[in-house]
Amino acid sequence: LFRHELGLGIVGGRLYQAEAQGAESARIAIRILRGEPISSFPPRIIAPEGPRYDWRELQRWGIGEDRLPVGSVIDFRQATVWQRYRWWIIGTLSVGLLQVGLIVQLTIDLLRRRRMERALRESEARFRTVADSAPVLIWMSDVDRRCTFVNKPWLDFTGRAAAQEMGNGWIEGVHPDDVDRRLKAYVEAFDARQPFVLQYRLRRHDGEYRWVSDDGLPRYDAQGTFAGYVGSCSDITERLRAEDKFRQVFEAAPNAMIMVDGDGRIVLVNGQVEKVFGYAREDLIGVPIERLIPERFRGRHPELRQSFASAPTARAMAAGRNIVGRRKDGTEVPLEVGLSSINTVDGLFVVASMIDITSRRTAEAEAQGLRQELAHVSRVTTMGELTAAIVHEISQPLTAILTNAQAGLRVVGSDMREQAELADILRDIVADDQRAGQVMRNLRSLFTKGEADRLPLSLNALINDVMSVVSTDAQMRDVTVALDLAPHLHRVAGDRVQLQQVLLNLVVNAFDAMVDVAERPRTVTLRTRTVGRDQVQVDVADTGPGIAAHALGSLFEPFVTTKRGGMGMGLSVTRSIVRAHQGRIWAENSPEGGALFHIVLPALPGEEPG
Numbered sequence: 001l002f003r004h005e006l007g008l009g010i011v012g013g014r015l016y017q018a019e020a021q022g023a024e025s026a027r028i029a030i031r032i033l034r035g036e037p038i039s040s041f042p043p044r045i046i047a048p049e050g051p052r053y054d055w056r057e058l059q060r061w062g063i064g065e066d067r068l069p070v071g072s073v074i075d076f077r078q079a080t081v082w083q084r085y086r087w088w089i090i091g092t093l094s095v096g097l098l099q100v101g102l103i104v105q106l107t108i109d110l111l112r113r114r115r116m117e118r119a120l121r122e123s124e125a126r127f128r129t130v131a132d133s134a135p136v137l138i139w140m141s142d143v144d145r146r147c148t149f150v151n152k153p154w155l156d157f158t159g160r161a162a163a164q165e166m167g168n169g170w171i172e173g174v175h176p177d178d179v180d181r182r183l184k185a186y187v188e189a190f191d192a193r194q195p196f197v198l199q200y201r202l203r204r205h206d207g208e209y210r211w212v213s214d215d216g217l218p219r220y221d222a223q224g225t226f227a228g229y230v231g232s233c234s235d236i237t238e239r240l241r242a243e244d245k246f247r248q249v250f251e252a253a254p255n256a257m258i259m260v261d262g263d264g265r266i267v268l269v270n271g272q273v274e275k276v277f278g279y280a281r282e283d284l285i286g287v288p289i290e291r292l293i294p295e296r297f298r299g300r301h302p303e304l305r306q307s308f309a310s311a312p313t314a315r316a317m318a319a320g321r322n323i324v325g326r327r328k329d330g331t332e333v334p335l336e337v338g339l340s341s342i343n344t345v346d347g348l349f350v351v352a353s354m355i356d357i358t359s360r361r362t363a364e365a366e367a368q369g370l371r372q373e374l375a376h377v378s379r380v381t382t383m384g385e386l387t388a389a390i391v392h393e394i395s396q397p398l399t400a401i402l403t404n405a406q407a408g409l410r411v412v413g414s415d416m417r418e419q420a421e422l423a424d425i426l427r428d429i430v431a432d433d434q435r436a437g438q439v440m441r442n443l444r445s446l447f448t449k450g451e452a453d454r455l456p457l458s459l460n461a462l463i464n465d466v467m468s469v470v471s472t473d474a475q476m477r478d479v480t481v482a483l484d485l486a487p488h489l490h491r492v493a494g495d496r497v498q499l500q501q502v503l504l505n506l507v508v509n510a511f512d513a514m515v516d517v518a519e520r521p522r523t524v525t526l527r528t529r530t531v532g533r534d535q536v537q538v539d540v541a542d543t544g545p546g547i548a549a550h551a552l553g554s555l556f557e558p559f560v561t562t563k564r565g566g567m568g569m570g571l572s573v574t575r576s577i578v579r580a581h582q583g584r585i586w587a588e589n590s591p592e593g594g595a596l597f598h599i600v601l602p603a604l605p606g607e608e609p610g
Contacts, residue, residue, distance in 0.1 A: 003015040003016065003017050003018065003049065003052065006052060006053075006054050006075060007054055007075070007076055009057070010054065010057065011053060011054060011057040011058065011061060011063065012051070012052050012053030012054050012057065012058075012075075013051060013052075013053070014048040014049070014050070014051055015048055015049060015052055016046065016048045016049075017046070017048075017049060020046050021046050024044065024046060028041055050071055050072070050073060051068065051069045051071065051072040051073070052072065052073045052074075052075060053068060053072055053073070053074050053075070054074075054075060054076050055074045055075065055076050055077040055078065056076050056078075058074070128151070131149075131151035131152075132151050132152035132153070134151065134153065134232070135153070136153065136232040136233060136234050137150070137151065137153050137154040137157055137212070137232065137233035137234075138150070138151040138153070138154065138230070138231070138232050138233075139151075139154060139165075139170070139230070139231050139232075139233070140219075140228060140229070140230045140231075141228045141229045141230075142227070142228040143226060143227065143228050145186070145187070145190055145228075145229075146166070146167045146168065147165060147166055147167060147168070147169070147170050148166065148228070150162060150165045150170070154233075156205070157202070157204055157205065157235075158173050158202070158203065158204070158205060159204075159205025159206075160173070160205075171183070173202050173203045174200055174201070174202060174203075175200065175201035175202070175203070175209050177201075178200035178201050181200070182198055182200045182214075185198050186198070186216070189216065190229060193218045193226060194218070195215070195216060195217050195218070196214075196215075196216045197213065197214070197215050197216075198213075198214045198216075199211060199212070199213050199214070199236070200212065200214065202233065210235050210237045211235070211236050211237045211240050212233040212234060212235055212236060213233065213234050213236045214231055214232075214233045215231055215232055215233075216229050216230070216231035217229065217230055217231065247268070250268065250270050251270045251271060252270075253270055253272065253353070254272070255272060255353045255354060255355050256269075256270065256272040256273045256275070256276040256277070256353070256354040256355070256356070257269065257270045257272065257273065257351065257352070257353055257354075258273055258284075258289070258292075258351070258352045258354070259342075259349050259350070259351050259352075260289050260305075260349065260350045260351075260352065261346075261347065261349055262309065262347045262348050262349070264288050264289050264290070264302065264305050265286055265287065265288055265289070266284045266285055266286065266287055266288075266289055267285065267286075267349070268285075269281045269284050269285070273354075276325070276327075276333060276335075276354065276356050277292055277325060277326075277327050277328060277333070278327045278328035278329060279328050283328075289301075289305075289352075290302075291326075292325050292326055293325065293326060294324060294325075294326045294332055295326075305350075308339060308341075308350065309341075309348060309350070312341030312348060312350070313341070314338070314339065314340040314341070315338070315339060316336075316337065316338050316339075322334065323335045323336070323337055325354070333356055333358060334356070334357050334358055334361050335354045335355065335356065335357065336354070336355045336357050337352055337353070337354050337355075338352070338353040338354075339351070339352055339353075340353075454493045454494060454495060455493070455494070455495075455496065456491045456492075456493060456604055456607075457491060457492055457493070457494050457496055457499065458489065458491050459489060459491075459492060459499075459528050459536060459538055459601075460485045460486070460489055460528055462496065462499055462500055462503060463483065463485065463503060463526050463528070463538075465500060466500055466503045466504050466507060467481060467483070469504065470504070470507055470508065470511070473508075473511065474511065474524070477511050477514075477515075477522070478522055479511055479514060479522045479523070479524055480521060480522065480523045480524070481507075481523075481524050481525075481526070482523060482524070482525045482526070483525075483526050483527075484525060484526070484527040484528075485526070485527070485528045486528045486529050486530060488530075489528055489529075489530060489536060490530060490534075490536050490603035490604060490607060491603070491604050491607060492536055492581070492601045492602065492603060492604060493581075493602075493604055494581045494601070495581075498577045498580075498581075499577070499581070501573075501574075501577065502574050502577050502578060502599065503526075503538070503540075505570045505571065505573070505574045506540040506574065506597050507524060507526070507540065509570065509571070510524045510540060510541075510542035510544070510595070511524065513542055513544035513545065513594075513595060514542055514543060514544040516545075517543065517544055517545070520543055520593075521543065522542075522543060522544075523542070523543045524540065524541070524542050524543075525539070525540070525541045525542075526538070526539070526540055527539040527541070530603070531600060533603075534602060534603050534605065535600050535601065535602060535603055536600070536601050536602075536603050537598060537599065537600045537601075538598075538599045538601075539596060539597070539598055539599075540596075540597045540599075541590055541594060541595070541596045541597075542594045542595055543592075543593060543594045544594050544595060545593075545594075546589040546590070546593060546594055546595050547587060547588075547589055547595050552587065552588070552589075555571055555587055556571045556572055556574070556575040556585070556587075557572060558572040578599055578601070581601055581602075582601070582602050583599060583600055583601040583602065584599075584600050585597065585598065585599045585600075586598055
């Protein structure tokens, strides 16, 4: 069977291709026509093609495709609806699915938009609730600079309806003198998209213009697009009035007053500052406070400012030290400075109150000179009272010198050649001369008038020096002097002559207090000891009648005395000297009888007792 017969009623099978056989026959005929002998063509069998069947005949005869040989080809198969209209079906389904997708997306977008609108309405409602409950006046503007919202406090403040404030209506409430300035600053900030803070007067519902502070910020939507401005206004009228009162008090202060901000820059000065430092106030506003400090101190001042800011309590600046400021001409002025802090909404401010103490320093120098003159007079007076003892004290070594000199002459004039005896006589002369010289030096130091000189001193040594002066007077008065000196005592910083005068005054007063004592021994005790870690104490006690109760409170006052014929200046000078050495002195009656004077002086820091 040939392939071309498929479809003419045969079922099918392995079919021959008539076209292939015809083509082969034509090739052989051409070769014969060319003269090739037939014997040169061996017989050739053209194999049939693979099994091929007619689908219609298979259906007709009920032959299933599973019974056909493997690899069979079925022709004339009737196409199904899917095979015939597949692309139409795919196109139709695609369009339908696309429409469904669009409908679903539109539905989702619609639901989302409704949710966003609902959320926006809720957000706007919450914003209005928050804005209306805020204690400040809130406003909003759009990209055209026109007002689009004001909160309820704004309406309550101005007494106007919201519609009246929209657009540019709010300008009607601004004070006429402030409109141009306010609008100019607003437009400049708006165009630059910069925050701004403005102060202007806004009319209240009762017609009074109140000062407000208006803080504005640019606002942007979720996409970062500029959407306008939002701002808030606070009534600062009372604050400005308080600041004005503060400025008036600040200006009227008798001291030089300077206010400094947290960055150390001057924000306010009064007229006294101009007098003290020589600057005009406009030259100081905004400059660092270090301009008024001498250059040698400027390096550490920022650190000191930070230290005060960390614990801002009112206190004197650098108490106990000399403080100087720098004038415009470069000269220095001594100052007394007090610091205090002010906490405001703008941060911490420090107020420095300064007093020019040039006149005080001059007066103190004059007073110091007078005190030195008075101390000198007191020493001379005291030494005058010791004249007899001094004469006796000096006459003793002079008499001994004379006796030894005469003995030496006799030895030299004799025939004796006792060199050892002569050497002893000469040594006695030298010793007596040294003794007289020491007495004279101690007296000369007490009579000398000069400037105070602070040096490290041993109180025990000072007491021994004073004893060399008063020992003869003690013998003449039948007074026993007992010394109870601590072996390891800190030294003090002081003037030798002045501290000797203090001890001399107390010892001589003790001698005088026991003039009428006959029933018990006359004894003066000097005692030294260490108090705590940084103080040294000297006690002077006598066995006299003690101090009258009514005199204890005024004992150290000038012209107060308990001695017959006394001037009343000795103890006053003594107290002045002790105070000048940062010490203190007081008196009391001893339980055993007699007067007891105590002196406490600061010990030299960082020094081991010796």
